[in-house]
Amino acid sequence: MTPSAEDVLQNTANIAVLGVGAVGQLICHQLTAKAAKVLLLTRDVSGPQTLTCQPLMDASATSCVPDSVTHQYPSLITTNLTAEHLAHIRLLIVTTKAYQVVALLTPLLAKLRADCHILLLHNGMGPHLALSVLLAQHPAMGLSLGTTSQGAMRLSQWQIKHTGTGLTQLGHGFGAVINDNYRALLLDAIPDSHWQDDIITSLWQKLAINCAINPLTAIHQCQNGALAAPQHQDTISQLLLELIPVAKAQGVKLELDNLLEKVNQVIHLTAQNYSSMYQDITHHRPTEIAQINGYVSQCAQEYGLKTPLHHAILASIKSLEAQD
Numbered sequence: 001m002t003p004s005a006e007d008v009l010q011n012t013a014n015i016a017v018l019g020v021g022a023v024g025q026l027i028c029h030q031l032t033a034k035a036a037k038v039l040l041l042t043r044d045v046s047g048p049q050t051l052t053c054q055p056l057m058d059a060s061a062t063s064c065v066p067d068s069v070t071h072q073y074p075s076l077i078t079t080n081l082t083a084e085h086l087a088h089i090r091l092l093i094v095t096t097k098a099y100q101v102v103a104l105l106t107p108l109l110a111k112l113r114a115d116c117h118i119l120l121l122h123n124g125m126g127p128h129l130a131l132s133v134l135l136a137q138h139p140a141m142g143l144s145l146g147t148t149s150q151g152a153m154r155l156s157q158w159q160i161k162h163t164g165t166g167l168t169q170l171g172h173g174f175g176a177v178i179n180d181n182y183r184a185l186l187l188d189a190i191p192d193s194h195w196q197d198d199i200i201t202s203l204w205q206k207l208a209i210n211c212a213i214n215p216l217t218a219i220h221q222c223q224n225g226a227l228a229a230p231q232h233q234d235t236i237s238q239l240l241l242e243l244i245p246v247a248k249a250q251g252v253k254l255e256l257d258n259l260l261e262k263v264n265q266v267i268h269l270t271a272q273n274y275s276s277m278y279q280d281i282t283h284h285r286p287t288e289i290a291q292i293n294g295y296v297s298q299c300a301q302e303y304g305l306k307t308p309l310h311h312a313i314l315a316s317i318k319s320l321e322a323q324d
C-alpha cells in the first residue's frame with residue numbers, strides 16, 4: 001500500500017535511520033523539523049532518549065552561539081531487530097560509514113517490509129553494487145543513492161554540531177522508485193538538496209573530490225585548505241587524470257578542468273575542516289579508503305586500466321591505518 005503524504009508526515013515512525021552518527025543525527029533533526037517521525041536503529045543498548053543539535057552559526061550572528069535543539073526519538077537496537085520491529089519502516093536511510101553498509105544491510109533485507117525503500121548516504125562508492133545483487137531477491141524494494149557535503153560533528157554520543165552547509169544530491173539507484181511523498185519530504189527537509197536524474201555521475205564527482213582531498217590531508221596531516229598550496233596541485237591533477245578513464249569505462253563522462261574546479265572549490269569552502277579521513281587516522285579508526293581511492297583502483301583493474309597514484313595512495317593510507 002502506498003503511503004499518503006499524511007502517513008509520511010504524521011504516522012508512527014515509518015522512516016528509520018541506520019547509522020545514527022554525525023550525518024545520521026543531522027538528517028534526523030532535519031526531518032523532525034518538518035514534523036516527520038523518525039525511528040533510530042542503533043547498536044547502543046541503552047539507546048538515546050533525545051538527540052541534540054547545535055545549529056550552524058548564522059554568518060551575521062558572530063558573537064553568540066545559537067541555541068541547541070533537542071528532540072525525542074524512539075529507538076531500536078540493531079543486534080536484535082525482528083521483522084515485527086521493522087514492519088512499519090517504509091523508508092530506511094543508511095548513514096553508516098561506507099564499509100559498514102553491506103554487512104549491516106545483508107541480514108536486515110529479509111526482515112524488512114517487502115516494499116521498504118532504502119536510501120544510502122555515504123562517501124565513497126561500491127556498496128550499491130553489492131546491494132544491487134542482494135536486492136535482486138527483493139523485487140518490491142528499491143534503492144536510492146545520495147551524497148551530501150553538509151558537515152556535522154559529534155560533540156558526544158547523542159549530541160552533534162552542524163558544522164557546514166553544502167549540496168546534497170539524491171537520485172534513483174535501482175528497483176522500485178522512491179515514493180513521491182518521501183522524495184518531496186527529503187528535498188524539503190535537507191537544505192540545498194536536489195534530485196539528480198543521473199545520480200551515478202554526481203557520485204563520481206563527489207568520489208573525485210574525496211579521492212583528492214581525503215587521503216592527501218591524512219598523509220600531510222593538514223586541514224583541507226592547505227591543499228590549495230601549489231605543491232599539491234600536480235598530485236591532485238594526476239589523481240583526477242587517472243580517475244577520468246575509469247569513470248568513462250563505467251559510462252560516466254567527466255572532464256579534468258571541471259573536476260579540478262570542483263575540488264579546488266571544496267578545498268576553499270571547507271578550508272578550516274579536517275577531512276573525515278584525517279580524523280579517522282588521527283583517532284585510529286578505520287578509514288573509507290577502500291571505497292574511495294580503493295574503489296577507483298579496483299574498477300581500473302577490472303577494465304585493464306592503470307591508476308598507479310591511486311594505488312600508491314591506497315597503500316600509504318593502509319599503512320597509516322596499521323600504525324597504532
Ligand SMILES: NC(=O)C1=CN([C@@H]2O[C@H](COP(=O)(O)OP(=O)(O)OC[C@H]3O[C@@H](n4cnc5c(N)ncnc54)[C@H](OP(=O)(O)O)[C@@H]3O)[C@@H](O)[C@H]2O)C=CC1
Pocket residue numbers: 018019020021022023024041042043044078095096097098100104121122123124148149150151152153154276288
Ligand atoms: N560527518 C560529516 O560531516 C560528513 C560525513 N559524510 C559521510 O557520511 C557517512 C557517515 O559519516 P559520519 O556520520 O561522520 O560517521 P559516524 O561514524 O559518526 O556515524 C556512523 C554511525 O554508524 C553506526 N554504526 C556502525 N555500525 C553499526 C551497527 N552495527 N549498528 C548500528 N549502528 C552502527 C555508528 O554507531 P556508533 O555511534 O555506535 O559508533 C555511527 O553512529 C560516511 O560515509 C562519511 O564519509 C559525508 C559528508 C560529511
Ligand SMILES: CC(C)(CO)C(=O)C(=O)O
Pocket residue numbers: 123149209210213214224266270273274275276277
Ligand atoms: C568534502 C570533504 C572532503 C569535506 O571535508 C569530505 O567529504 C570529507 O571530509 O569526507
